[in-house]
Amino acid sequence: LFFRKCKTPRRPPKKPSISFYPPVTFAQVYCRVRPLGVEDEECCIEVISSATIQLHAPEGFKTNRNGEYKETQYSFKKVFGVSISQIELFEHVAKPLVDDLIHGKNGLLFTYGVTGSGKTFTMTGSPGQGGLLPRSLDMIFNSIGPYQAKRYVFKTDDKNGMEVQNEVDALLERQRRENNSSVPKSSSSRQKLDPEIADMIKSEEAYKTEGVDEDSSYSVFVSYIEIYNNYIYDLLEENQEDAIKPKWNGGGTPLRQNTEFTPPQSKTLREDQNHNMYVAGCMEVEVKSAEEAFQVFWRGQKKRKVANTRLNRESSRSHSVLIVKLAQAPLDADGDNILQDKNQVTVSQLCLVDLAGSERTGRTGAEGTRIREAGNINQSLLNLRTCIEILRENQLCGTNRMVPYRDSKVTHLFKNYFDGEGKVRMVVCVNPKADDYEETLLVMRFAELTQEVEVARPVDRPICGFTPGRRHRNQAFKEELSHVPSVINSMVHCLPPLPSSELADPNDDITLPRLIEALHNRHRIRQMMIDEYNNAANRMKSMLQELDNNLISKENVIHEQNGKLVDKEKIIQNNKAEIERLEKRTKMQEHKIDILQKTTKIYEDDQRTLKYELETREQRLQREQSDKRRLEQRMQGVVTDTQYKWEKECTVTPVRPLHRRSRSAGGEKWVDHKPSSSLDLGTVLQPVIPNSIQVSTPSEKALSKCDRYVLTHQEVASDGEIQTQLIKGEVIKTRGGGQAVQFTDIETLKQERKRKSSEGTPANGDHTDGAWTDVETRCSAAVEMRAGSNLGPGYEHHGITKRRKP
Incomplete structure (x- = not known):
């Protein structure tokens, strides 16, 4: 094959900007290079700068008519080499999308590449190295944690919209769900968190979004779907996996009435009143923490279709889509409750897509079901490329060709993003080994086309017209900043009142002596109060001294006990570290056992499928042979009848005497x-x-x-x-x-x-x-x-x- 890097055609001159035109941006494409699995394996990719990579043709691969090797270069928004960490990738790729999500804007992020190029690791990660998905969830809840609404205050209306319930209805809904045993309790964050999940969510730095509206309440809903053989299945729906499996009897062979493998009823795509596409009937779970959200995702991840191929031990056989919806509504003027106005509710969503890898059946050794899966995967990816090419052609050349979004569920679901409903970012994962060189060239060409597509950037929308700071003012009124100490008043001696000191007669000898006597009494009483006060003060001092002595002795005891507690805590920490290490080891062993069980299960299913197909083909062959024998007998009879007919027609048959009259009689x-x-x-x-x-x-x-x-x-x-x-x-x-x-x-x-x-x-x-x-x-x-x-x-x-x- 001969691939040539096409030059981008010159863009037409831009029209003068008009105020009512929405601003535009380009789809941003990043590239991540996976490390080589074997050191002595030939490498065909070289990172020559932070935004450019160069492809080298491997030995024995001729790229032009003269039989010479050709080197091609491709540019991206940013290139991440083999030494890049997960946190650095998150800072450049996913963090801006989370910021837009909290500010009411949509975003689409998907990984693309061939099988075994590291797409699932980039999106999900591994224990201790969380990918883009868990880090995005952690950043969302770090930003809106103090401002989350109570459970069931926000409620989905099953039409891609959101409603607001009052506190009473939300309380009744919580009680009804807790009392109803058939409805699974959503408070999974209270349960013990899986150590493996905790390691994937754990981040070195707690990222937060700046400028969060503190006068609004937020709630997060997650849904998880997969697109398998161009059908949409809800991975959070109960018993969804059992619906896909064929029914088997006890002997290991399929039942006769279930001889045809019909796919289950998939979810349908619909358009809401704002012309946005959504999955009808998809389960949306309200989550209150990053751990709970990732636990819901991990529950659906275990139901995702994977298979063992020559190129990948756990190859994804479907496209997975995690949809994170953020509902926010402003508080009322007093800052107490959420506004009960559906028009004031803003719903933004972030779609994290892990596309299945394109593959060639000749390299993977696929047979039977795997061939059909690979064909559907390649067809959906081909339709995605076709949509990007036609969209780019319409924008660059001014044509008006119809973009075939409806030809595939992947493109039909994300049609609104390419039409200007949010930012689009793609991480192209490549494997530098020489065996993937041809497919990597196709991936590079598609990535080059994608980053030239213009996407309209939505403008900021004001939420409400109330003044800011309502929440803080309301809390200021509720908090008690000062405490009034209780005063225990002792018995207070009241001084006697002074007698009248008015002299009406100069010869009055009673008024002055009476006043002098009253003053002496008041002085005596005052002296008694001073003595009593001094005695009380002395008693109080002695009591305080005694209390100080007791406190000192207690502090010594406490200090001694604290020393013992520190020693005990060190022992406990060592024990906890040992237990955590053993739990991790146990989880890894369980994970390996789970992988082996899945692989064994897949092999058993394939064996049963092949056995059933063999029996079906034998029955069909026997039926065809019997039909052939019957057809030969029938044709032999037809030949005999035809031969007899022609012999009869060629031979003059005398007229039967019973049907003729005598010729002599006329x-x-x-x-x-x-x-x-x-x-x-x-x-x-x-x-x-x-x-x-x-x-x-x-x-x-x-x-x-x-x-x-x-x-x-x-x-x-x-x-x-x-x-x-x-x-x-x-x-x-x-x-x-x-x-x-x-x-x-x-x-x-x-x-x-x-x-x-x-x-x-x-x-x-x-x-x-x-x-x-x-x-x-x-x-x-x-x-x-x-x-x-x-x-x-x-x-x-x-x-x-x-x-x-x-």
Whole structure:
């Protein structure tokens, strides 16, 4: 094969920007190079810069007509080499999409590449090395964690929309779900988290989105689907895997009534009121933490279709799509509750797509079901390339070709993203080994086309018109910033009131002594209060001193106990580390066992399928052989019947005596079939058929009444005279109750005119004693000739009669 890197055609001049046109951006494509599996294996990819890679043709692969090797370069938004970490990939690729999601914008991120190029590792990751998906979930909940609404406040309407319930309805919904045992409880975050999942979610740095609207409430919904053989299945639906499997009896063979493998009912794609595509009837689970969201994803991941091929031990046989929906609605003016207005609810979604790898059946060694799966995968990826090419052609060349989104479920589901409903980003995963060189070239060409497609960027939309800071103001009123200490008042001695000190008489000797006595009493009482206060203060000091001594002794005891606790905690931490290590080892062993069980299960299913196909083909072969024998017998009978029929037709069958009358009695009745085109020859003697029915066209009614049949036929002879033929036959009865004519004799009547020569003799020299021109001579010659009575009707002038069997 010869591949040539096509140059991008020159873009037409841009139109002047208009204010109401939405801004546009290009689909961003990144490239990630997987490390080689074997050190001595030949490498065909070289990273020459942070945005460019170069492909080298392997040995023995000629790329041009001269048989020379050719090197091609491809540019991307950014190229990630073999030493790139998962966190660096997340920062450049997925983090901006999460920021847009929290700010109410949509995003699409999918991985693309050949089988075994590292797409699933890039998207999902492994224990200790979480991929783009778990890190995106962690960043979402780190950003909106304090502002999440309670469960079931947001509720899906099954039409790709979102409704808001009040607190009472949400509380009733929570109680109903908790009491209903048939509905699975969604509070899976309270359960013990799988250590393997925890390692995949754990991140070195807690990423958060800046500028989160604190006056809004948020809720996250996740749904997980797969597109398998161009059918859409819900991986979160219960018993979905059992619906795909064929039913088997106890003996390991399929039941007779389930001999045909029919695919289960898949989910359908529909269009909502905003012309966005969604999966109807898909289960959407509300989650409240990154652990819970990833646990829901992992539950569906175990149902995904995988198979063991020559190129990949766990090759994805379907396209998986994780849809993360973020619903947000503003708080009311007081900052207490969410606005009960459906129009104020903003729903944004982020689609994380792990595309199945393109593969060639010759390299993977696929057979049976695997061939059909590979064909559907390659067809869907081919349709994705076709849509990108037509979309790019329409944008660059100004054409208006219809983009075939509906030809595949993958392109039909993400049609709105390419039409301008959000950002589109793609991570192209490549394997640098030489065996994948040809397929890698096709992937590079498709990636080059994709990053030239323009996608409209949605504009920011204001959520509501309330003033910001409502949540903080409401919390300020609810918090108690100061505490009033309780004061225990002791008994308070009230001072006696002073007597009246008004002097109305200068000789008054009572008022002043009374005032002096009252002042002495007040002084005495005041002194008593001071003494009592000092005594109480001394008692309080002694009590505080005693309390301090007790606290010091208790602190010493506590310090001693803390030392012992530290030692115990170190022992516990060591034990926990050992337990965690053993749990990880156990999980890895369980994971390996699960893989082996899946592989064994796949092999068993393939064995049963092949056994069933073998039995079906044997039955079909036996049925075809029996049909062939029956057909041979039938054809032999048909040949025998046909041979007998032709022998019967070639042999003149005598008329049965029971259906004939005696000829001597004159009982035969003729059908005289004389066409309307017959000419009158003007001769004296004419063929006369007594006891006949004259017809001009064949008549079944006339045949039923007669025993013989004669057909008059005229044609021009070679000498120019008209020749008449009487074709005779017998009418016989058929087995079906009808009549058939068997021709047995042809009688020819020919008229010859004798003309005189110039010397007065006939032209042919047969008669010399008279001319044939007079009527008398002609009549006398004709009377001498007559037709034989045994030959039936028919006369010929001059006795020339020809009779032959047909």
